[in-house]
Amino acid sequence: MKDDQIWKVVLDQLELRVSRSNFLTWFRNTSITDRADGMVTIETKNPFAHVWLSKKYRSLILETLQGVDTTIADVKFSVPSQTTAQRVVKKNVRIVAQKNQPLPTTDNQQPSTPTRIGRGAGASSSSIPLNAKYTFDTFVVGTSNEIAHAACRAVANRPGEAYNPLFIYGGVGLGKTHLLQAVGNAILDANPSFTVMYVASEKFANEFVESLQEQTTQQFKKRYRNVDVLIIDDVQFFAGKDKTQEELFYTFNSLYGQNKQLILSSDRPPSAIPTLQERLSSRLAAGMIADIKKPDYETRLAILQEKRDLRGVPIDQDVLVFIAKNVQSNVRDLEGAFNQVAGHSEFHNEKVTIEQTKRILKDTLTKPQRKTINVQEIIDAISSYYNISHTDLCGKSRKKEIVRPRQVAMYLLRKESSMSFPSIGEHFSGRDHTTAMHACEKIEKLIEQDEELSQEVLFLRERIYA
Amino acid sequence: MKFTCTQENLLRGISQTAPIAGRNSQLPILANVLLHTQQNTLVLTSTDLEIGVRTVVGGKMGEEGSCAISAKKLFEYVQQLPKTHPITIEKKERTVIVSTKGFTAQFSSADPEEYPLLPEKSATDGITISSTVLCEAIASTLFAATREETRPEIRSVILSWRDGGLHVAATDSFRLAEYTALTPSVREVSVLLPLSSAQEVARLFAQVGDVTVTPHENYVSFESSHIEVTSRLVDGVYPKYEDIIPTTHTTEVRINRDEFSRALKTISVFLPRDSKRVSLSIRPSEGELTARVGGGENGEGEVRCEIEGTGDDIDVLMNVQYLLEGIAHIAGDVCEGYFSGKHEPVVFRRHSKEDAYVYVVMPIQV
Incomplete structure (x- = not known):
């Protein structure tokens, strides 16, 4: 095994044996720098940690190391001395010297927000993938998204002041990315000097991991903390990535402290993202939260009209009405259907009739909206989501922790697989069909009132159909 | 553990250590101050893992021992106690009783064994310097350090x-302040002290006699008879700032410091919101310097000062806050300004037998 692999295994084990705060305090930024003749040298950046590790954790670390590699006989600790530190940062020195020789001649009229030299360079290197086609002008506003739209407008007009952070959530294909990018574009139009960073959460996480591997975390931090607007799309993917969440947390604090605008999106509210650390989720929820719901019929029609005008294809209103009525799921599917019809029209250079539309969209429309779901899949999804075993879920126990998931299961079985009430009852240790009916009614009612439950059910449905 | 001392001594010890405690919220025990009794002294220790402070209070020791209790609570409590009677600190199992005549309080103690240790000394050859000089040097330059966390190498002194x-x-990187104390030094050594540690050093060592500065391999310690401060060093390299300080100039002026400072403060009244821009017109031949703010909604103003000087006429735009902060630290009645043009750094200097001060600031470019 390589040194860093060994150390990773050791850290994983140590994390279980010391408290979280101790682990983060003492073991962060540690690494094995040398291993020869059974002697392992562990380096830490902080002289305080050096003393503590060698006094308090020495035997624990040695024991754990020996558990991983039996050839290890002893361990010692080191801190990079000033001379080695200088070698490591030599690359930075050159940049620093350039920046300061002579004192930068930028406009220093506002010491509170000094224009940093090298900002332009920083911005271009991070290549902002803002798509110019996403603007507010092309965004169709309806009752389902007007709040989110208004909030984004406000943020675009007064970045860092209106709502900070702004958190937009909604299901797939409803226009979150469009809105986020529109804000970015609008801010850039109004303030060309601003650095706007748009990043998908996955990219943020990957870059962070990469920077850890290549030990370029400083550059990573610099890149994300020197922006005026940071937009992070799909933050639900941070779930379960503790280190990345921690980094996001610090980035968040740093930007928020400088009144820089943060905009985030997710498919559910921060509180409903599983395993998102509480301090992070409370921060995300601290500004403005706006949701985007599925578009209603009028909005769908307006979107189609907008598309038609933008593309300049002559398509009858009737046809648009037909599409709007029949494609209900989300904007992306709506666009797909429209593109099929418009493509046909352009290709044959003729106006499309309703009959033709039906034919063109036959596959899309008649395609079973959902794949057939069997009972086992639903039960699996529920038992893994709520972390309850199959036997408990289908068993006799009437404990509160089990009853609610069981009711959700009955509800989903009824709704998604159209099983009869008696056979649902049968499935859960031969319960009566009235029990199943009661469960369905109860959950149906609760979903209306309880946002959390409604999110849970939504999430379960997505899992089942994934 | 048992210890008795005066309220004043105890309060001094706590007020020196308490501000450090609680800064690092990651490790809960760091919100405490560690008390340890040995040889008729009470040693108080606090750290945020960037800087550690250890201070010694004299008194009468009953029993040796140690405890770790909430720094904030202890400070607020002892602050209120009367000065008339001695205070007794006594540890019984996990509670610590701090009492004086008429007052008794119980604090719960964290496990003192869990309290982080300060780095051990690895070098002995320190440099001894008068605390007045050290504090003056840090205090008169500290203000120019950047507050930006993304640039740790200059978020330092x-x-x-x-x-x-x-x-x-x-x-x-917009301005630079350098203080030079002409004290003979035995060897060449440099220490890059983080901004927060520099603030603490200037605060803690004001008027304590001599301070010994010992640079160790990867940290630095400051020691006086009662206090010992240990600080992490900044991981980075300081820019070679000597090259930025201009050595030539086209215009040289001498101006009364108070008058100049008053002129700048007066016209600041007319500064538009968020602007710090003041234009200076220097006319050495007429013996006059004019500071002007104009054109905003707030009206405009102009103040003239008498100067002595030689060289070309120069007009520059300056950040008034940078000017004021700089000349505030130039001791003495007269400040010397050196200008070389509207795009060239402006230098203010002061010399004396014991020390020298240089302040370089960039003009605003339009």
């Missing part, structure tokens, strides 16, 4: 002993 003196400097 550099102390370097070389060329027969101690040079202390700070910059935020």
